[in-house]
Amino acid sequence: MMxxxxxxxxxWTNRRLQRYIDMDPAAKLSETEITRVRAHLAECERxxxxxxxxxxxxxxxxxxxxxxxxxxxSLNRLRSKIDQIASPTRE
Amino acid sequence: xxxxxxxxxxxxxxxxxxxxxxxxxxxxxxELPVLLRAARALTKSSADAEDLVQETLIRAFKAxxxxxxxxxxxxxxxxxxxxxxxxxxxxxxxxxxDGNLWxxxxxxxxxxxxxxxxxxxxxxxxxxxxxxxxxxLDPRFRxxxxxxxxxxxxxxxxxxxxxVPVGTVMSRLSRGRKRLREHLIKTSALExxxx
Numbered sequence: 001m002m003x004x005x006x007x008x009x010x011x012w013t014n015r016r017l018q019r020y021i022d023m024d025p026a027a028k029l030s031e032t033e034i035t036r037v038r039a040h041l042a043e044c045e046r047x048x049x050x051x052x053x054x055x056x057x058x059x060x061x062x063x064x065x066x067x068x069x070x071x072x073x074s075l076n077r078l079r080s081k082i083d084q085i086a087s088p089t090r091e
Numbered sequence: 092x093x094x095x096x097x098x099x100x101x102x103x104x105x106x107x108x109x110x111x112x113x114x115x116x117x118x119x120x121x122e123l124p125v126l127l128r129a130a131r132a133l134t135k136s137s138a139d140a141e142d143l144v145q146e147t148l149i150r151a152f153k154a155x156x157x158x159x160x161x162x163x164x165x166x167x168x169x170x171x172x173x174x175x176x177x178x179x180x181x182x183x184x185x186x187x188x189d190g191n192l193w194x195x196x197x198x199x200x201x202x203x204x205x206x207x208x209x210x211x212x213x214x215x216x217x218x219x220x221x222x223x224x225x226x227x228l229d230p231r232f233r234x235x236x237x238x239x240x241x242x243x244x245x246x247x248x249x250x251x252x253x254x255v256p257v258g259t260v261m262s263r264l265s266r267g268r269k270r271l272r273e274h275l276i277k278t279s280a281l282e283x284x285x286x
Contacts, residue, residue, distance in 0.1 A: 022246075053281050060218060061236065061240035062241065065240075065242055078126075078141065082116060082120055085152045086112035
């Protein structure tokens with residue numbers, strides 16, 4: 001019986017794991033959910049290993065994106081375009 | 092119509108124009124880097140990306156008075172996506188359909204001077220396998236992982252770029268990450284202590 005309860009907690013936690021890792025404003029977990037997830041992670045080696053893996057993977061993917069910072073010249077040309085579009089004499 | 096009322100109308104029009112310009116600048120200027128990154132992902136060319144953002148700016152200015160002020164970034168990204176579709180007269184099936192944006196990627200691992208040689212080797216292996224696993228992903232999962240995990244878009248903005256609901260972004264992200272993790276465990280790039 002205890003194993004079944006534990007398995008259900010794992011399932012419940014896993015359904016919320018990505019949202020727990022991302023903490024995205026469009027899909028926030030409630031405070032109650034966060035507390036329950038944390039409590040389960042503290043007692044479940046399998047789920048805490050999942051979180052560690054996903055977090056490491058997310059961090060690795062993010063590092064690979066660092067090379068695509070927009071070019072400053074492009075940004076300056078676009079800022080000039082904004083000036084041109086928003087100029088009161090345009091219309 | 093009197094000269095006085097004409098002057099008042101003119102003043103009112105000038106004030107509206109000034110409001111419109113101010114709102115446009117305040118909303119759009121902070122979002123330029125994000126727009127450029129999203130445009131680069133959609134067009135896969137720096138020159139085309141800049142053209143796309145310029146066209147987006149023009150359309151955003153025309154529509155600024157209809158904008159309700161909620162989620163400006165998502166609003167701009169939706170305009171960007173629609174502009175891209177109109178400019179190309181077709182819908183790109185998927186972002187990164189061939190994974191080419193990764194060809195010139197320079198993994199940022201091993202740059203942490205505090206990490207040991209062993210940790211650096213593990214990071215390098217993880218980085219290499221992530222690129223391989225990423226390319227093998229279904230394009231629907233790959234584009235969501237690219238926008239959220241690599242480019243740092245939030246769910247709502249990612250949904251705006253792709254033209255799908257936020258729930259779809261979440262489910263593709265979850266499935267894509269799980270498949271990538273399976274690849275990394277299979278190739279021993281992640282420890283996968285407990286499968």
